[in-house]
Amino acid sequence: MKYLIFANRARKEGFENVERLFEAIAFAEFVHARNHFEALGSVKDTAENLQVAIDGEDWESEEMYPAYRAVAELQNESMAIRSIDFALQAEKFHSEFYARAKRAVESGRDIEIGEIYICEVYSYMADLKVERCPVCGAGSERFRKF
Amino acid sequence: MKYLIFANRARKEGFENVERLFEAIAFAEFVHARNHFEALGSVKDTAENLQVAIDGEDWESEEMYPAYRAVAELQNESMAIRSIDFALQAEKFHSEFYARAKRAVESGRDIEIGEIYICEVYSYMADLKVERCPVCGAGSERFRKF
Ligand SMILES: [Fe+2]
Ligand SMILES: [Fe+2]
Ligand SMILES: [Fe+2]
Ligand SMILES: [Fe+2]
Ligand SMILES: [Fe+2]
Ligand SMILES: [Fe+2]
Known part of the structure; x- marks a missing residue:
């Protein structure tokens, strides 16, 4: 996670090879962790795993972020x-998507979902290509497709 | 990190859409963290950032992994x-690459490096395309290019 943040910063400073190096080593660290x-x-x-993910998302939106927010x-x-x-709003969406996926997987099917787009500014999630992000106004080139 | 491990597992179980969902939400979480x-x-x-990365890698290979190893x-x-x-051997390579990058960046240049390949089995890192991984024998299709 840290290395991906550093990669992002290296790109902003114009060091594209350093960006790739951080990304490659981030992947190596993922391999180690796995x-x-x-x-x-x-x-x-x-x-x-989907239940672990749902529990984590719910804990974030019900406990963690409200506590951060009170301090802020x-x-x-x-x-x-x-x-x-x-972030709080996003975690609620994550939890709903994971819950849909869990219902599908438990009945032996994959979740029915097309391409997923995430805005790289505030992580707005859409299941079809949008012209502009409705949250931050970023153009479609700022969306990453999955 | 957790979500990427779950994505990997979903793929192995044949749930390709769940795999994409985990990957998309992992990216959203990266956006939040950043x-x-x-x-x-x-x-x-x-x-x-490169110095932070070097210190982290050195701590892993000098302190963390030797302690894990003693227990194991x-x-x-x-x-x-x-x-x-x-992993221990890999962390030493990571540290050396980061040190090269730091010397370059400090003299205002990007690091000179071509494509980087990481084996997805044990994270072996190569700077040119290899036929087989010299560590685990995996074929070149198991290498991810950066
Ligand atoms: Fe590692
Ligand atoms: Fe989330
Ligand atoms: Fe946005
Ligand atoms: Fe989050
Ligand atoms: Fe490392
Ligand atoms: Fe390998």
Whole structure:
């Protein structure tokens, strides 16, 4: 995660090779984490993983972000409040999508979903290509397709 | 990181849309983390980020993995030892690449490096396309290009 943030910054400073280096090593670290996880026997099946994901998302929107928000309000940090509110709304969507996926997987099917677009500014998630982000106004070139 | 591991597992179980959903939401979480980081003012410049990366890699290969390894040896966990040894060797390479990048960036240049290939089995890193991974024997289709 840290390396991907650094990659982003390297690109902004014009160091494109350093950007690729951070991205490549971030992938290597993912391979390590996955291997250590597997050696510990802690990768469960997809239905269980989806429940872990739902629980994590719900904990974020019900406990974590409200606590952050209270602190940010107390300190009048308007930029932090803005960033928290966007994230909070996004976590609720994540939880709903994971819940749909879990229902599908539990009945032995894949989730029915087309291309997924994520705005790289505040992570707005759309299931069809939009001209502009309805949250931040960014153009479609700022959306990443999955 | 967790979501990317879950994505990998979903693919193995044949749920390709769930795989994409995990990947898309992992990217959304990256956007959140980056935004919170930026709101806290903690994204430094690339030269400083490279030093943070070097320190982290060195700490892993000098402190963290040797400690893990000692525990794994004590418990005769041969699979864990194997996974640790591969990771340990990789962290040393990461540190060297980051050090090269830092020297370049500090003299105002980008690092000179071509395509980077990472084996998805044990993260072996190569700077030119290889037929087979010299560590695990995987074919070139198991390498990801950056
Ligand atoms: Fe690692
Ligand atoms: Fe989320
Ligand atoms: Fe947006
Ligand atoms: Fe998040
Ligand atoms: Fe590393
Ligand atoms: Fe390999």
